[in-house]
Amino acid sequence: QVQVVESGGGVVQPGRSLRISCAASGFTCSDYGMHWVRQAPGKGLEWVGVIWSDADGTNKYYADSVKGRFTVSRDNSKNTVDLQMNSLRVEDTAVYYCSRDVGARFGEWGQGTLVTVSS
Amino acid sequence: EIQMTQSPSSLSASVGDRVTITCRASQNIARYLNWYQLKPGKAPNLLIYKTSTLQSGVPSRFSGSGSGTGFTLTISSVQPEDVAIYYCQQTSDRLWWTFGQGTKVEI
Numbered sequence: 001q002v003q004v005v006e007s008g009g010g011v012v013q014p015g016r017s018l019r020i021s022c023a024a025s026g027f028t029c030s031d032y033g034m035h036w037v038r039q040a041p042g043k044g045l046e047w048v049g050v051i052w053s054d055a056d057g058t059n060k061y062y063a064d065s066v067k068g069r070f071t072v073s074r075d076n077s078k079n080t081v082d083l084q085m086n087s088l089r090v091e092d093t094a095v096y097y098c099s100r101d102v103g104a105r106f107g108e109w110g111q112g113t114l115v116t117v118s119s
Numbered sequence: 120e121i122q123m124t125q126s127p128s129s130l131s132a133s134v135g136d137r138v139t140i141t142c143r144a145s146q147n148i149a150r151y152l153n154w155y156q157l158k159p160g161k162a163p164n165l166l167i168y169k170t171s172t173l174q175s176g177v178p179s180r181f182s183g184s185g186s187g188t189g190f191t192l193t194i195s196s197v198q199p200e201d202v203a204i205y206y207c208q209q210t211s212d213r214l215w216w217t218f219g220q221g222t223k224v225e226i
Contacts (some may be wrong), residue, residue, distance in 0.1 A: 019139075020157075037163075043161070044216040044219070044220045044221040045155075045157070047215070047216040047218070047222070050216075061214050104169065104213075105169070105210060106153070106165060107165060108162075109162040109163045111161065111162045
């Protein structure tokens with residue numbers, strides 16, 4: 001069964017860092033582009049970043065709102081994709097989802113992990 | 120960045136009603152338009168991709184149409200389990216994916 005499960009969310013102070021993870025099962029992460037999307041409280045969905053497949057050069061792209069602060073990486077041995085979030089801001093508070101790119105669409109999504117940035 | 124604008128922002132319908140949600144892109148995105156359903160506490164669910172292709176397992180009462188800058192999602196006979204927020208998404212710009220602001224459907 002193809003699925004992704006996010007983990008690692010929690011409460012963190014502004015300016016600090018947090019790393020969240022997405023574990024894939026039923027498929028190999030490195031064969032697909034993997035996206036991070038977030039939803040702030042009471043807001044809509046916002047694309048955060050992507051890491052492309054090994055075949056596509058493992059290129060990474062980010063939304064302007066997180067560029068320079070967030071980094072997507074992949075651990076092929078664990079079949080996971082991580083999101084390293086540095087210099088966190090209150091406005092980064094959101095549920096963070098990962099999703100598999102299955103050809104111009106986001107296929108499987110997890111239930112998300114909540115990141116709260118608060119002093 | 121391609122801007123996506125949905126309307127209405129919310130709607131209330133009766134069981135069995137035909138419901139239509141509109142999504143407009145700020146520039147031509149051909150048919151690179153997807154629709155997702157989001158229910159509280161659940162994983163987002165892909166409903167329709169490339170404007171009109173129904174994702175496997177999605178009920179046939181859902182349909183999509185459009186091209187260029189104007190798109191619609193139609194629920195032919197809305198059911199209680201369709202209560203959710205619906206989002207359109209453009210995937211024409213493969214360096215910056217963007218979503219509409221969402222449409223809340225209530226029964």
